[in-house]
Amino acid sequence: MGESVDEEVPKEQQARPGMTRRSILRRFGMGVAGFSALGGAVAVTQSAREQPARRPPPIPIAAPLRIDHVTVIDPRDGSRREDVSIRIRDGNIVSVSANERPPDFDEWAIDGRGRFVVPGYNNMHTHALQSDGPDMPLAMMLSEGTTGMRQMAGSSGMLEARAQSRLGTPQHAPALLQMPGSLLMPFTARSVEDVHRVIGDQKHRGANFIKVIDLDREVFFAAIDAAHQNGLRIAGHLPPSVTLKEAADAGMDCIEHLGAGGRVWFETSTDGAALRAEALNSDSSPTAGWLDHLPFAEQIFSTTFVQKRVKKMLLNPVLSDSAEAVSRLRRAIDTFDDDAAQRLVETFARQKTWHTPTLVRLRTQYRADDPAYAAHPWLSLLREDDRRDYDDTRQRFLDLPDTTRATYHDCYDMSLRLVGMLHAAGVALMTGTDGTGASPGQDLASEFRELAAAGLGPLDVLRSATTVPAAYLGRTGTMGATDVGMAADFVLLDADPLASVESLTRVAAIVRAGHFITVEEIRSVIDQFAG
Template sequence: MGVNDISGAAEPAEAGDASRRTILKSMGVAVAGIGAAAAVGGPLVTSLTNNEPARSVMPEAKALRIDHVTVVDPRDGSSRRDMSVLVRDGKIASVTASAKVETTADVKVVDGADRFAVPGYNNMHTHVLQEKQRSKLFMAAMLADGTTGMRQMAGSDDLLLYRRERRLPLGADTPGLHVMPGALLMPFNAPSVSRARSEISRQKDLGADFIKLIQVERDVFFDAVSWAHANGLRIAGHLPPTVSPYEASEAGFDSIEHLGTSTNIWIETSSDRSALRDKGDTPGALPNWLGYVPFSQRIFSSDIATKTMAKRLLNPALMNSQETVTITQAALDSFDEDAAVKLAETFARNSTWQTPTLVRLRTQYLADAPEYKNHPWLKMVSAEDRGAFQESRKKFMDLPAETRSTYHRYYATTLKMIKVMHDAGVPIMTGTDGPSAVPGQDLHAEFQEMAAAGLKPLDVLRSTTTNPASFLGRSGHMGAVATGMDADFLLLDANPLESVDNMTKISAIVRAGNFATFQEISATVDNLLSKAEG
């Protein structure tokens, strides 16, 4: 083949004792509680659509060899210059010196032109499959960012069925789906230990890869962790306000998302933590009695409720009470680095993974940052979503100056905590919580925020390649450009070990063995955007 040059290229008896956290006085407050509990992430998901989507077919990848590249191995930080990567049947068949390769008739040859070959990136916290209208567009944009694999963080019976039947909108022009849970574990479906166990077992039978927990009663939380593990499933998600990060880690909670989503991590890293714990009840928590109200989950997952919650979730910080803001301020005022190190060491000892989704936290607590006003991402969403976001941003800017100052410090302390955790050996992965109507939730921005926290380029590269492979138990076939690995890798125009900026300079992407230049993928994004707007 010719050589291509890419140089241009009902159980009320089990409800337990009611706590102050879960007694809300009206259904209206309960609605607000849904937003507070979901905190960060997409709307509740129970059904995708009444119409079955078409089956997706991955195109057969032709044999491919890319010559004259520097292969960067995040596992040890090494680089090998002038190498050739041979791909067959969606796998890397060999990685050899370019000078030793021989031309084979059935192999398409691409001149890598001294570019840098790195494993594909992984977004380990996304809600993209929940998008009803623009999922293909958003996934194409993710691929253009170098995302070749993803962990979907909310599922449903429908989504699990569609995956089994290969009806999810996945292909060579989207990231691959690594794992997905079933419905979020909440008071709707898990108001008691027995109901939670039943739901976890049911989700396993449907094919869920792990359990995503949002908020449940304290006794339900600890039993859910044990029951998920007993069923061979991991459990990840948010921390209920009644459970401290220490307790969650010691119980074996596998992965904490968004640093836990409430004030509890800052209470535990405060020198005044004993006093703050007594004040740390988070208002607006989901009431457990919702699990005993007939059809409550169906009501709150209706189209109207979902749309309302979607607007609230544009910035969950806007739902915080003054009490919560005051507690947060006091905790940040008394941040104790020794306490932070102790907590981080607990996470490291117990292998409590962290997917902080810094870019999502940034959009919550630095929503008045000027770059969000006319961010390029806003052109990717509908006019309705753009208007809702601008309205949300205005509400943030209208908050009292002292509140916004507290939120700014919240994010600055978040970056500090990420560095403390990294230095203690806590395993960290990249995730964005997007894409959505909120701008700035892209993987490249996440790289920048990790760098701002003090992580070196190699650390950031590992957080999106080798760390996800290790978390998934797939280090034998992902996370490196090496013989036998899945053919999901990128060609970069500059050395990613020198700067995180270079991790964003993508020249070409190989997805399941299918080669495409960045320009080709960008054209796909533009075409899908045109169709969405048409």
Template sequence: MDDEGVDEEKLGPTRRTVLKRVGLGVLGAGAIAAVGVPVARNLTAKDPAISVVPRAAPLRIDQVTVIDPRDGSKSPGMSVIVRDGRITTVAATKDTPAGPDTWAIDGAGRFAVPGYNNMHTHVLQEERASLFMATMLAEGTTGMRQMAGTDDLLRFRAENRLPLGVHTPGLLAMPGELLMPWNAGSVQEVREEITRQKDLGADFIKLISVDREVFFEAVSWAHGQGMKIAGHLPPSVSPTEAVEAGYDSIEHFGAGSCIWIETSSDEKTLRGQQDLSGPVPGWFANLPFAGWLFSTDLVAGMAGKTLINPALSNSPQAVDLMRRALGSFDDTAAQEMLRRFAAGSTWQTPTLVRLRTQYVVDDPEYDNHPSLRMLSAKAVRDFQDARAEFMALPADTRAVYHQAYDMSLRMVKRIHDAGVPVMTGTDGPGKNPADLHTEFRELAAAGLRPLDVLRTVTTEPAAYLGRSDRMGAIAPGMDADFLLLDSDPLEDVRNLASVAAVVRAGHFLPRQEIDSLVEELLAAAR
């Protein structure tokens, strides 16, 4: 698809129309808010040291109840044997002779489940990456999909220089630089950028905000390169259009009001009233150093509290559009959207815990949320300042946001019931309280059963990544990334948080050991 012969009227806003958008206010607020977190930067001023994961000793866990998320079965009195970071045997303890070279653990009264996978995290972008990853491990996270990268991060991974190891989740996938107007301003540019990122070793493409024709070319070109593509939706592209184009994973329902517009009885009118110009001024996107400038602390500082809560940058017109879209929710339109979702192959990663800090941050829970202790003193102050600003919004504005979150919970249940695959992600850590166990709680509040929630963090990520033969279950041949829980996870979703021990790459890590490491790293960060 070339730029010549494109019907701009049908395709929506083009680079030319975006260039008409001028204003430092949009640069300082909208551009950063569209991303939600800073673009990834170097981990240090110089290349980090090479990280080596030691080989695990043979391990045997006896008398444990193995939970299989694939069918919801429970198998009590089992032994799980691990060698060289892989599960070799899962069999009844009474029928499994003990080996002389195997470290045996008594798992009586415990429940073994596959390790959890956080499929939307930005942890490698954080200064406290090691602390946050140890905290993720304590939550039971053994695998993660990093949702933003840079050329350096890709090189660091290729050279084993990322701060990964036994006491961190494994890195399942990472993209290159986010697709934005300055690196994907045209069909030709997006082809070149995707090809460049593939050559650098990116696992997938992360898209934030591009013109309509560039979006569809990005999906097509990424697939042609054998890569997945995931992320936000430009306002000119509806969720159904993205699904039917083959977009692999929609994050945060696409961001903004797109899903509420599509499920409105007045969709045509509301769509016509959207601001389709995108969050980044064209004059800025066209600068040769735009990508670098966007990643600097200067621009991040200009964004202020909108970096923490994008809702604070919404115009009165955007709030009114959301109000009218939510108020005109149409069940028939929603059913049609879900029917088309189910016919596609797009996963949904709603990141409810992130939407909650965006739309319901005035909840007393955030007065002193436990996750805040992991943030720097400045980050806590910034969060509380942004929260105070949210609480000072007009009551009717906050009511719209509360309704948006309530509708998000309802939509998760409807999406799940329609057979659309859902994955768990937090969009953290670093700027907001965003822990995995709260995400479990919110998925349950949406109406998912404990088994359904367990699948969103085990079997669904495995299927999405095409690794169901290596992860998502405790069975011979699987990677030795699994958990021991104190309580039955199929009885109550809260039991998913009862992590007694983590087996990471075959290494047995008692919860007390991980907690001690977290405290050491937290003390060092102060």
């Protein structure tokens, strides 16, 4: 029954200029502060709630599998075991040992000679299930070696669909590791009483964690307490009225996108207090936020007209920055204070605040004029209307004044610098892309490269995709390593992953829930979806 990983696998295995983000939101009848914090949460209140209730064919139980002559890399300690066999039954690893005996009569044997095995990667910030058609982006994620994902926006409908096994996750997809309920925003949690009720309800419906976008200051801190009282972690973005240090000291578990909105630079500036005050005052208005508290606010936000406008704007939120906002960002960068940044980083380390920086999301915003994005291979997979929106958005960035684009470039360079400081201080970093799974430039391979540019070595990057997510999820007994008793979710690479970060992207095959799948098979599935 011997085969190589290159042989065929059986089928059954297979805005307008000058408008601020707040003013745009007010125009839509919302008035929610820090609208850029919505990040990749496009259309969650509508499309996620109306997720098709389809029941996919059950993934068949994997046949007993044995992969011989591989080198197993253990990211827990950086060790390697050469020329070993991995035996799998019922989707779990039953042995990792020297190849000392022939395969059992019922084992499907694979010759993995020359390949390196690492645990499956985890995308800890994705919105793949919000895609209009999630099957293709999910398959694209799997082709990168992603065997697990944390979906960052959900709804009551999605939680119910998952509980009833009708969420519609196909075979060629990563495992859904965690999902929240509806995003915490002013129109879903208007008061301290609201937030306790909402979080209790989400826990009851099966939410794995709480995702916060923007709340009133008092409600935000109450949300952290309510999440922890319900035994849940809380992750997401910060309201403009809350600093990153305050959030970390209050116990926020995981911060996404370095806090979102660029306000981190106010906390690392010698002029930070003044900059923060100016930013808060610029967002104030006698009527700001009043519509947040209307009972039909969520319905307004979920209209098709608003969703389409929001979806396009979120391709690059910085295009909605006012001249004043860009000026403040420039001042913050020019007055960067290493000592202040180090104190902030030490707060994260002391409070054990996790971070999913999603550098590829920040890069596609701040360096959208990179010529590589104009020729990205994933562009051909976009629908015609999405491609038009993408091209138009990129051109608008190219049309910005040179000084504005230079400020954004410097902002991204500072983001890399800060991530390097976080890593040096021992802050836990996790990989995430913030895309729907098919967003040009927002792929896991690119995230690996950006983390390397921030100063992480190959083993550090591997850990950010494997052992660190396993620790965050409390699943170190079942994931994060290729060892006996672990789930059979791992990646076969064509090059030594400890030699270079680029080797982590040279995926030959994936074992997902005990099923052996070559990259060629996944790509053929992607081609079918694209066709």
